[in-house]
Amino acid sequence: MPIIVNLDVMLAKRKMRLSDLSNRIGLTLPNLSILKTGKAKAIRFSTLEAICEVLDCQPGDLLEYVSEE
Amino acid sequence: MHNNDPSSVHALTVWLRFLTGAAAIMTVAEDTLSFFTDKPVALFIESELWTKSISSFQVEDRLIIFSILNAKTLLWLIALYQIWRLCRLYSQTEFFTVRNAFCFANVGRALIGMAVVDTLIVPLVGAFLKYRGIIPQMPDMNAFMPELDLLVAGLFFWLIAKIMERAAIMREEADLTI
Known part of the structure; x- marks a missing residue:
């Protein structure tokens, strides 16, 4: 999957x-x-919000798009 | 033993395996016996019944006719093998997965294949016998597929398998949503 966690x-x-x-x-x-480990198919906004809050970061710090080409 | 007891699933799986194995052995035994028995080949040529016992053919002709007549058995054995694989998945507590659906789809494909082969048996045997000069012309053909119920059963299996496959993917995605 091209989305890297x-x-x-x-x-x-x-x-x-x-x-x-x-x-x-x-x-x-x-x-x-x-x-x-990148095995998740989707992430809830509530989960993302909680992780960002505890790690004091932005969603973009956790998720990255890498082209498959 | 309760219905939701895992051992009840195991017991049912053992029964299914036993039935599958028994069916496969019986099928192979029946076909092997039919090769050695003197069953006649019967065809209708211009509405007249034409018969000839299998033992009166030359060995190579007999082998080819036997192969054509038993192509359906091969597909049946493939279907039984898929049920055997399904049992193995059940014993590994794998119930509603893509792999289960794949086995169901293969059973469906085998049943559809059996219906098609059954329809083609008369033209194939007729063409072979005509080519070998055993019969003067092609036998009468059936206008309809003789094993329509087998075809419908195969299509049911295949379509239900496709629904199972999509449902399994949807459930997997839901399970992996964090």
């Missing part, structure tokens, strides 16, 4: 672990792991 990059920048993020936004660790 840069959650791992933002977590590293904020020096935060996935389990900490999971506790702060109330999303299960397996679901966050699916998002981090």
